Amino acid sequence: MSSLFTEEICLSKRHEEIVSQRLMLLQQMENKFGDQNTEKVSQLQAAETAFQRNLSLLKDIEAAEKSLQSKIRPHPPPEVVSLETRYWASVEKYIPKWEPFLLRQAPYPIGVEHQNEAENTILNEA
Structure with missing residues (x-):
């Protein structure tokens, strides 16, 4: 009986180790998921900023092109x-x-x- 009791204690300890490892892994996964979301948000913001910058540059280039064309071809x-x-x-x-x-x-x-x-x-x- 004592061997069953000892085995039960060992299994209980092993179960607690597995549960604590599981909790630790879950916490790591949550942290990683949060980091990924933060990174995605950061990338989306950077992409939007780049898009707006490119639009602004394109408008500036078009304005410069029109200005140059009017100088090249006078009325x-x-x-x-x-x-x-x-x-x-x-x-x-x-x-x-x-x-x-x-x-x-x-x-x-x-x-x-x-x-x-x-x-x-x-x-x-x-």
Whole structure:
């Protein structure tokens, strides 16, 4: 009987050792999990800060690019702007006549007999 009692005591001590090791491991796991969460939060904050910094840098680069482009290509003189405006107005006027030809749905819109008329129209508009 005493051997059973001794064995019971040994098993009880062993059980207490295992339970204390388990508690210690659980505590370590909780600490590690807390450290991982803290690290994740820190990484997310660093990523957000980097993202905002990159956006700011991108805006600065775009602003600098626009500034440089405006310096490279100065505004054209008023005569050129006027010519360009009249040119596009003329193009828009003749698009309906030329569109079927350009889409290969009709023959050349200005025949030989109308060519002088078209030239006169263009010269009169200029």
